[in-house]
Amino acid sequence: xxxxxxxxxxxxxxxxxxxxxxxxxxxxxxxxxxxxxxxxxxxxxxxxxxxxxxxxxxxxxxxxxxxxxxxxxxxxxxxxxxxxxxxxxxxxxxxxxxxxxxxxxxxxxxxxxxxxxxxxxxxxxxxxxxxxxxxxxxxxxxxxxxxxxxxxxxxxxxxxxxxxxxxxxxxxxxxxxxxxxxxxxxxxxxxxxxxxxxxxxxxxxxxxxxxxxxxxxxxxxxxxxxxxxxxxxxxxxxxxxxxxxxxxx
Numbered sequence: 001x002x003x004x005x006x007x008x009x010x011x012x013x014x015x016x017x018x019x020x021x022x023x024x025x026x027x028x029x030x031x032x033x034x035x036x037x038x039x040x041x042x043x044x045x046x047x048x049x050x051x052x053x054x055x056x057x058x059x060x061x062x063x064x065x066x067x068x069x070x071x072x073x074x075x076x077x078x079x080x081x082x083x084x085x086x087x088x089x090x091x092x093x094x095x096x097x098x099x100x101x102x103x104x105x106x107x108x109x110x111x112x113x114x115x116x117x118x119x120x121x122x123x124x125x126x127x128x129x130x131x132x133x134x135x136x137x138x139x140x141x142x143x144x145x146x147x148x149x150x151x152x153x154x155x156x157x158x159x160x161x162x163x164x165x166x167x168x169x170x171x172x173x174x175x176x177x178x179x180x181x182x183x184x185x186x187x188x189x190x191x192x193x194x195x196x197x198x199x200x201x202x203x204x205x206x207x208x209x210x211x212x213x214x215x216x217x218x219x220x221x222x223x224x225x226x227x228x229x230x231x232x233x234x235x236x237x238x239x240x241x242x243x244x245x246x247x248x249x
Contacts, residue, residue, distance in 0.1 A: 019046065021096055024246065025123045027052040031091040034115060036081045037098020041067030041074065047094060048074055057084055059101075082107040089117040093124075100127035100157045105165065109172045116249040122174065128181045128243030129161045135195065135238060138225040139206060142218050154206045162243060169247050178246040185237040194236030195223035 022043070027033055029051030035044040038056030040063055048054040048071075057079040058064050067076045077084075081095070082102050093112050102108040112122055143152035160168075162181040169176055188194030196219045199206075207215040223236070230236050 019043070021094070021123060021125055021244075022047055025092060025094050025121075027092065032088070034086070034090045034093045036084075036093055036095040036112065037101070038067060038076065039063050039097075041071045041076060043094070043096060044074055044076075045071045052091075055086070055090075057081065058098075082111055084111055085114050090115050090120060091117060092121045095122075095124040095126070097126065099124055100131070100159055103155065103158050105158055105160065105168050106172070109168050109174070113172050113174065113249060118249055120249045122169075122245075122247045122249070125242055125244045126165075127157060127159045128165075128241045129159055130239075131157070131159045131241040132239055133241075134226055134229050135198070135222070136203075138222045139199065139203065139218075142221050142225065143206065146214070146218060148210060151206050151208060151210065154208075156203065156205045159241075160243065165243060165245065169245070174247040174249060176245060176247045178244070180244045182242055182244070184240045184242050186240045188236045188238055191235050193223070195226060195230065195238075196220060198236075198238055 025033075025047065027047050027050035031050075031052040033047060033052045033054050035047065035054060035056040038044045038058050039060075041056055044054050044056040044067065054074050056064075056067060056074060056076045058067070058076075059078070059080045061078050064076045064078045067074075080102075081098060082104055093116060095112075099105070099108055116122065140152045140154075143149075162179050166176045166179050188198055190197055199219045199222060207218070210218070226236075230239060
């Protein structure tokens with residue numbers, strides 16, 4: 001379950017970093033655009049300022065409720081990206097920080113292809129190969145050390161190599177026009193609990209069936225282990241690697 005308030009309060013970097021994607025999308029007045037994985041709706045609303053007609057979907061009801069309560073005039077739908085097929089096609093699909101949550105990439109790509117008009121464009125950014133490797137390596141090691149073997153082997157995300165995701169897109173019928181895998185160290189807001197907050201927000205699945213007090217201790221130990229690698233200038237930085245791709249149907 002997602003906590004929309006925590007997301008907005010301490011993890012606004014997700015949509016703030018996505019703002020420069022909008023210029024690449026180049027939304028036009030009158031276009032019909034799907035925001036796949038809209039979260040709390042900030043980027044959906046920013047795109048809608050162009051005069052385009054936006055539809056935002058997210059698998060989290062909590063996120064959709066938060067988006068609906070803040071942004072009027074935009075259609076927000078609770079739906080999964082790998083299975084959502086609209087009756088009316090879109091001129092463009094925009095997706096920021098979402099597709100790495102879908103563990104079946106070919107299903108997601110097939111759905112996106114089906115939702116686009118011929119000549120329609122796709123602009124996505126997601127975690128790529130090596131994303132948050134320092135954090136997850138430490139988390140898995142601490143879980144294993146504490147005897148939580150099953151949890152230490154959790155597969156929570158799909159972080160593909162650039163060539164792999166481009167292959168899946170082209171296999172589905174897309175023409176990839178731009179692809180870039182890059183490092184983006186991401187400053188976490190709280191200098192005291194940055195990694196702990198990040199784990200609370202994004203890595204809950206790793207703590208399935210672990211008592212709350214022990215889970216808190218594990219998160220704290222993970223933060224201590226990554227401190228040397230990820231703490232600088234008074235803040236923790238998550239070791240993000242992002243994959244940005246433009247493609248045409």
